[in-house]
Amino acid sequence: MNNELLNNVLLTYVFYVLVATIGISLYGVIFKPHLTKKIISITIFSDSINLLAIFIGYKLYSIPPELKGMSNINEVLNRTVDPLPQALVLTAIVIGLAVTLFLIFISLQLFRLHGTLDLRKIKELRE
Amino acid sequence: MNRDLNKKLIVITSIVVFSFILAVYTNLTESLGPLGLDTRFLGKLYVYFTNHEDPRVSTASLEPVTAIVWDFRGLDTLYETTVFAMAIIAIYSLFRIDRLEEKGSLNSSFTIIPMLVTKILLPINIAIASTIAFHGSISPGGGFQAGSILAVIGVLFVVIFSYYALNAKSINPHRTLLFMSLGLIAIVLVSLIPLAFDVFFDYAYLIQNQPKLDSDFGYPKTVGGLVFGGSIGLFNIFEFIAVSFGFLTAFALLSIPEYIFKEKLRGEESLEQ
Amino acid sequence: MDITVLFLAIMGTIGLVFAYLAVTERALVKAIIYSAVQSMAFAVMLYLLRAPDIVLVYIPVSVGLYPAALFFLVGKTESEEGEP
Numbered sequence: 001m002n003n004e005l006l007n008n009v010l011l012t013y014v015f016y017v018l019v020a021t022i023g024i025s026l027y028g029v030i031f032k033p034h035l036t037k038k039i040i041s042i043t044i045f046s047d048s049i050n051l052l053a054i055f056i057g058y059k060l061y062s063i064p065p066e067l068k069g070m071s072n073i074n075e076v077l078n079r080t081v082d083p084l085p086q087a088l089v090l091t092a093i094v095i096g097l098a099v100t101l102f103l104i105f106i107s108l109q110l111f112r113l114h115g116t117l118d119l120r121k122i123k124e125l126r127e
Numbered sequence: 128m129n130r131d132l133n134k135k136l137i138v139i140t141s142i143v144v145f146s147f148i149l150a151v152y153t154n155l156t157e158s159l160g161p162l163g164l165d166t167r168f169l170g171k172l173y174v175y176f177t178n179h180e181d182p183r184v185s186t187a188s189l190e191p192v193t194a195i196v197w198d199f200r201g202l203d204t205l206y207e208t209t210v211f212a213m214a215i216i217a218i219y220s221l222f223r224i225d226r227l228e229e230k231g232s233l234n235s236s237f238t239i240i241p242m243l244v245t246k247i248l249l250p251i252n253i254a255i256a257s258t259i260a261f262h263g264s265i266s267p268g269g270g271f272q273a274g275s276i277l278a279v280i281g282v283l284f285v286v287i288f289s290y291y292a293l294n295a296k297s298i299n300p301h302r303t304l305l306f307m308s309l310g311l312i313a314i315v316l317v318s319l320i321p322l323a324f325d326v327f328f329d330y331a332y333l334i335q336n337q338p339k340l341d342s343d344f345g346y347p348k349t350v351g352g353l354v355f356g357g358s359i360g361l362f363n364i365f366e367f368i369a370v371s372f373g374f375l376t377a378f379a380l381l382s383i384p385e386y387i388f389k390e391k392l393r394g395e396e397s398l399e400q
Numbered sequence: 401m402d403i404t405v406l407f408l409a410i411m412g413t414i415g416l417v418f419a420y421l422a423v424t425e426r427a428l429v430k431a432i433i434y435s436a437v438q439s440m441a442f443a444v445m446l447y448l449l450r451a452p453d454i455v456l457v458y459i460p461v462s463v464g465l466y467p468a469a470l471f472f473l474v475g476k477t478e479s480e481e482g483e484p
Contacts, residue, residue, distance in 0.1 A: 003401060010405045017412040019146045021419050026142055028423035031135065034481045036428055036473060040435050043466055044419050047442055054451050057170070060402060064450040065191045067178050068265055081450045082170040087195040091207045093457050094271055094370075097465065098214035101377055104469050105218050108381075111477040112392060118482050192453045259456065267452035275460035282468045374465070381472045 007060060018055065021048040035107045035117045039100065046096040050089045057082030173199060183340055187348040187357040188264035196269070197359045198336050205318070205334075208366065212311055215373040219304055222380045224387070226301065231291030245287045252280040260367035264356030270363040274370025281375045290382045303376045310369030317361045334358075404448050411448070415441040426481045428474050436467045 025048060028041030058081055065083040070076050107117060114122050177194045179185035186194040196204050235242060260273035285293065293299070321331040324344045331344040336358045338345040346357035356363075415438050422434035439462040446455050 006401045007405050010401070010409045014405075014408050014412045017409075017416050019149060021416050023142050023146045024416075024419050024423055027139065030138060032423070032481075034428075034478075036470065036477070037423070037431065037481060039473075040431055040470065041423055043462070044422065044435060044438065047439060047462060048415075048419075050454075051442055051445060054446065054449050054454065057167075058449050060405075062450055064267075064452055065174060066267070066452075067174075067189045067191065073175070073178075077171050077174060080170070080174055082167055083173055083191040083195060084167070084170050086192050086451050086454055087200065089451075089454055090192070090196060090271065090457060091203060093454070093461060095207055095210050097461055098211045100466070101469060102214045102217055104473050105221055105377075105381075108473060108476060109221060112388060117477050121482075267456060269453065269456075272453070272456035272460075275457060275465065279460050279464040282465065286468075378468070381469065385476055 015055065018048055018052050022052070033119045035110070035119065039103055039107070042103070043096075043100060046092070046100075050092055050096075053085045053089050053092075057085040182348075183338060185337065186359065187337055187346075187354070188359050189354060190264055190267065192267070193263050193269055193356075193359060193363075197362050201318075201334050201362075204362075205314070208311070208314065208369065211370070211373065212307070215304075215307065215376055218377055218380060219300060222383075222388075224300075224380075224383065224391075226299065227291075227294060227383070227387075229291050230295040231289060232295065233288055233292050235288045235292070237287060241287050245283055248283070249280055252276065256367070256371070260363050261360075263363040264359050265354055268363075270366025271370055273363075273367040274374065277367075277371035278374030278378070281371070282378050285378050285382045290379065290384070293379065298375070298379065300376045300379045303372045303379060307369050307372040307376060310365050310367075310372065313365040314362065314369065317358055317365065408445055408448050411441045411445045414438075415445070428479050428481060429471075432467050432470050432474065436463055439463050439466075 022045065025041045025045035029038055029045060032038060032041065059079075061079070062081045063076070063079050065076075065080045065086075067073070067076060110122070111117050114125055116122065116125075173195055174191045176184055177186055177191045178189055186198040188194045188198075233242075256273040256277040259268040259276065260270060263269035263272075318334045321333055321335040321344055325331040329344070330342045332339065332342060335342065335344055336346060337348070346361065347355060348357055349355055350360075418434050418438035418441065422431050422438060425431040425434060439458075443455060443459050443463070446458055
């Protein structure tokens with residue numbers, strides 16, 4: 001069946017694209033010495049990990065998990081997506097936001113004390 | 128130079144191999160949902176028990192994701208609110224600053240178009256955010272969503288009109304931290320009222336939403352003919368207040384000009400020497 | 401072929417391209433804008449994956465609050481990355 005094969009190929013392609021984005025952002029976190037670039041890469045990393053978690057709970061030809069206006073609960077039960085990863089990702093987004101805001105403030109304080117945000121120059125200054 | 132290149136090559140190769148193994152493993156062993164499997168059994172259980180006919184096993188909301196976040200897994204959300212509040216308090220204590228006395232006016236150096244658009248957008252944004260906070264149990268919405276939307280208009284105000292103009296209306300970090308603490312105290316009270324019920328009246332559980340098999344305490348399910356959601360509605364309202372004022376504190380601290388902190392640091396360094 | 405899956409693939413590719421551009425860009429203001437475009441592509445993907453609660457959190461946070469805080473940081477500190 002051509003239809004089903006094409007759907008499976010496209011979904012697998014989306015999955016590999018997400019994993020590639022995770023890899024690129026990990027490269028940015030580890031190998032770029034400027035602190036602002038590291039913070040940008042951390043935001044991309046947490047976004048793509050949250051998207052991967054919701055992508056695992058997806059189902060073809062489905063409806064969002066809502067009960068308003070649906071009179072038959074069996075139809076909702078058979079065709080809904082998984083609501084549990086959405087609840088966990090909601091928590092994860094808020095916690096990531098709070099920790100990243102704190103990181104931004106700490107790097108601002110680092111700039112006031114050392115005059116630069118390049119980690120190699122800070123390492124030379126402290127020796 | 129050669130050792131640096133070798134280290135980079137090893138790390139990049141291991142990242143690529145790890146990503147490939149992760150993709151292949153979760154794809155081939157059919158643990159992924161999209162490749163034709165059914166929804167997981169735990170997800171179906173949560174959707175089934177959200178609006179059951181028997182009032183002793185149902186939450187009072189019409190939305191499974193809100194019910195999971197505030198009723199079935201309510202402790203996780205309370206801990207997450209704690210982590211968020213601790214980050215805001217850490218930011219506030221890192222940028223220790225006294226009350227600034229200088230006040231400005233609501234005229235800025237921009238032209239009239241940004242100022243007027245910002246002033247028009249303020250009541251629209253407050254209305255949208257309050258709507259999303261209040262109907263969190265009926266449609267997709269809730270406390271966090273509304274708090275983030277209100278924080279965006281706060282950022283816009285801080286950018287267009289400076290910090291001193293907001294200081295004239297006494298919206299400084301100390302005042303907003305007070306309001307965030309009031310919201311957090313209200314959340315704690317909503318989860319501790321069943322304890323008072325347990326001491327004075329019948330048996331009750333902590334963070335209880337609806338009456339259970341052996342206890343009669345329950346928050347109201349509908350208010351004035353509209354579905355309110357029991358304790359879920361109250362949690363949404365107070366979380367909206369706490370999150371929005373938390374973000375306002377962080378961005379008000381971020382917009383203080385730099386020369387004030389530089390003077391403080393120079394003063395501390397001269398004291399050390 | 402389902403049209404949802406086709407749009408998921410298109411938006412995923414756009415997100416990957418802009419993520420790569422954001423990581424390898426030397427001027428920091430452009431890198432922040434590339435990351436905001438990548439977040440918009442991810443927000444469309446989240447809507448197609450039938451998650452309306454997450455979209456309502458993700459759009460103000462990742463297109464409004466993160467770039468605003470990062471622009472404050474870049475304005476108060478350096479705005480160009482150094483030599484590699």
